[in-house]
Structure formats: C-alpha cells, structure tokens
Amino acid sequence: MTSALWKSSVLLTLLALALVSCKTKSYTQVEYMPDMYRQPSVKAQELDPNAPNGVGMRQPVKGTVPRDFEPYRFGFADSLEAKKLRNPLTPTKDVLAAGKKYYETYCIVCHGAKGDGYGYIVPKFTMPPSLYSEKLRGWTDGLIYHTISIGQGLMPSYATQIQPEQRWVVVHYVRALQRAAYPTPEDLQAMKGSAIGFDTDLPDTGKVQIWPKK
Numbered sequence: 688m689t690s691a692l693w694k695s696s697v698l699l700t701l702l703a704l705a706l707v708s709c710k711t712k713s714y715t716q717v718e719y720m721p722d723m724y725r726q727p728s729v730k731a732q733e734l735d736p737n738a739p740n741g742v743g744m745r746q747p748v749k750g751t752v753p754r755d756f757e758p759y760r761f762g763f764a765d766s767l768e769a770k771k772l773r774n775p776l777t778p779t780k781d782v783l784a785a786g787k788k789y790y791e792t793y794c795i796v797c798h799g800a801k802g803d804g805y806g807y808i809v810p811k812f813t814m815p816p817s818l819y820s821e822k823l824r825g826w827t828d829g830l831i832y833h834t835i836s837i838g839q840g841l842m843p844s845y846a847t848q849i850q851p852e853q854r855w856v857v858v859h860y861v862r863a864l865q866r867a868a869y870p871t872p873e874d875l876q877a878m879k880g881s882a883i884g885f886d887t888d889l890p891d892t893g894k895v896q897i898w899p900k901k
C-alpha cells in the first residue's frame with residue numbers, strides 16, 4: 688500500500704469515527720441486551736396503534752374500580768347528604784401529627800401553613816379563602832371531607848392522592864388550625880410557659896379573607 692493510500696484510509700477512519708461520535712447521546716449506542724431494550728410491550732406515554740384512540744395509556748373499563756379502592760359516592764349536587772358524614776376518627780396526638788403531615792404535603796402549597804390562604808404559590812395562583820373563617824368554622828366535618836374528596840371551583844379533587852381515612856385525618860388537622868386561630872382561654876392557659884407562644888404564633892385573624900379580592 689502506498690503511503691498516500693495509507694493516509695487517506697486513516698483519515699477516512701477518523702472521519703467515520705467523528706461522525707459516529709456526533710450522534711445524539713440521548714440513547715445507548717451499544718445495546719448489550721436488545722431483547723430487554725426493545726420489548727413489544729407499550730410503555731407509558733407511548734402511542735399504541737391498537738388502542739381505539741391511539742394512546743398507550745388506557746382508561747379503566749367503565750364501571751370498574753381498582754382493588755381496595757373505596758369510591759366516593761357523592762357528587763357536587765349531594766353536599767346536603769355529604770354534610771351529614773361523621774368523622775370516624777378521634778383527634779389523638781398521632782392523628783393530628785398525621786394530619787399535619789398530609790396537610791403539609793397536599794394543602795399547604797395553596798392554603799398556607801396556618802390555613803390563612805397565603806400558600807407558596809399565591810399570588811401566582813388565585814388565593815384560596817381562609818380555612819378558619821367563620822363560615823368554615825361553621826361547616827361540618829363532612830362538608831370539609833366532601834370538599835377534599837370532590838374539589839371546589841379552582842381546587843381539584845384530592846380523592847386519588849389522599850385515601851378516605853387520611854382525608855378524615857386532614858379534616859381533624861383543619862379543625863386544629865381553626866382552634867389555633869381562635870384558642871379558648873383554657874388553651875391559652877395550657878400553653879403558658881410552653882415553647883409554642885400563642886401570642887407570637889397566632890395567625891392574623893384580623894385579616895381573614897372570606898373571598899380574596901381579585
């Protein structure tokens with residue numbers, strides 16, 4: 688082989704390598720187990736030509752419920768019935784601690800730590816009404832449960848994220864927030880000298896907004 692031929696073949700090889708390495712890195716170049724990588728199964732978000740609407744993710748068959756799932760039987764028009772639902776749980780320390788956990792996972796972002804409506808996403812998102820307004824303090828546990836279960840206005844339903852028992856736990860925590868905003872004289876007495884200062888940690892009830900101005 689002449690040296691010119693040598694040079695050009697080396698150059699060609701380098702060029703080929705350069706082109707190969709230019710490929711996008713978003714997928715594996717070498718497939719060690721192509722059988723595992725290329726499965727006939729349809730993955731979430733993928734299109735499925737066999738599905739009626741071409742979408743890979745299917746809706747459950749109408750009228751079926753997942754195993755162990757307890758569907759909520761009331762709709763928007765049934766608030767009078769839902770109002771009568773009783774909270775099956777006692778607000779023990781554990782229940783309230785769990786309520787705080789769920790509230791701070793699902794509700795705090797909009798309703799704020801104290802339930803005043805100053806959540807992290809406000810004012811980018813419409814400010815929700817206070818959870819310790821006179822109106823809400825007059826609501827039954829069932830009605831609060833109903834709101835968490837089916838949503839209200841801009842607030843979506845939390846039925847798929849929060850199981851029925853956990854929703855009752857959250858209702859107790861909402862009650863605790865209301866009581867923290869309007870402590871009884873006994874509460875104030877009991878808190879004297881404790882680390883939690885009702886005088887400093889109390890939400891500002893003077894600014895309660897039933898429905899914030901737009």
Ligand code: HEC
Nearest residue numbers: 793794797813814815816831834835839840841842845857
């Ligand atoms: C995405 C923001 C958002 C989240 C998260 C959210 N809410 Fe709401 N919530 C709202 C808004 C907005 C309203 C007012 C809806 C309306 O009436 O149009 C509302 C209304 C309510 C009401 C009725 C208040 C009234 O005066 O009518 C209750 C009770 C309530 N939410 C409880 C909760 C609880 C408990 C959680 C957590 C499980 C929660 N919300 C999570 C935004 C949210």
